[in-house]
Amino acid sequence: MARRTSTQVDACALLVLVLIAGGLGLVALLHSVTAARPVLLLALAGGGALLVRRRRAAELATREQARIRAVRSTEVGRYHAMDATEFEDAIAYLCRRDGCTQAHRSGGAGDLGADVIATAPDGRRIVIQCKRYGTKRVGSQDLQRFGGTCYTVHRAQIAAVVTTSGFTKPAADYARSMGIHLYDQHALAAWATRTGPAPWML
Structure with missing residues (x-):
């Protein structure tokens, strides 16, 4: 080996x-x-x-x-x-429910766009225009008429337009430039069901 x-x-x-x-x-x-x-x-x-x-x-x-x-x-x-008057009363009720004082319907002939006037919980003056529409959307002419009176005539510190429909884009653009709060049917439903803010909370 x-x-x-x-x-x-x-x-x-x-x-x-x-x-x-x-x-x-x-x-x-x-x-x-x-x-x-x-x-x-x-x-x-x-x-x-x-x-x-x-x-x-x-x-x-x-x-x-x-x-x-x-x-x-x-x-x-x-x-x-609701009819137009009932709708205005309903918006005034929502204001009172959520802490506003002196909330009342002021709509009628010669109201110059102020359908509901109230005082917010923090003391600011609220002026609301109510538009109970079906499928028709609130246009810019409606907003311009309201914008011409809500601050100068009604001395609003918070101005809002509440509708059961929606707003056209020109109306939304005008409202944004004027500081007017817009509440379409979805924002209104959120406010009413307490799942969204009231106009003076924005």
């Missing part, structure tokens, strides 16, 4: 050392994974619970939004069923 050279012996010894080191490393890795398994399981469970809570919160928020839309839709229907 041929004798192994020292180089061959060294190579065999190195191979054995590598195999032993690799085996020990594998054992250590398996041990660390096993030891960390409870932590990993807890992390996964916590992440799953967080996802479930977020999903439930999103579902609850969606249901609440649907409920609010239904309530607002019903409320708008009530105002559409």
Whole structure:
């Protein structure tokens, strides 16, 4: 039998050392994974619970939004069923309900656009024009007539136009330039159902 050279012996010894080191490393890795398994399981469970809570919160928020839309839709229907005088009385009532004093309907011939006048809880004078329309939107001419009297004639500190419909873009642009608050049917329904602000809260 041929004798192994020292180089061959060294190579065999190195191979054995590598195999032993690799085996020990594998054992250590398996041990660390096993030891960390409870932590990993807890992390996964916590992440799953967080996802479930977020999903439930999103579902609850969606249901609440649907409920609010239904309530607002019903409320708008009530105002559409009123005549002009009843609508003005209803707006005056909303003002009183939410803390205004001296809130009353002043609409009629010669009212110069002031259908409801009230004093806000913070003392400011509120002048509101009411437009109970169906599908017709409030136009810029209506806003210009109101804008010409609400501040100079009625001394409004808060001027607002409330309607059961909507506003044209020119009307909205004019109101923005004059500082007049616009309440379309959606803002009115939000105010009436206490899911949105009153005009003097904007």
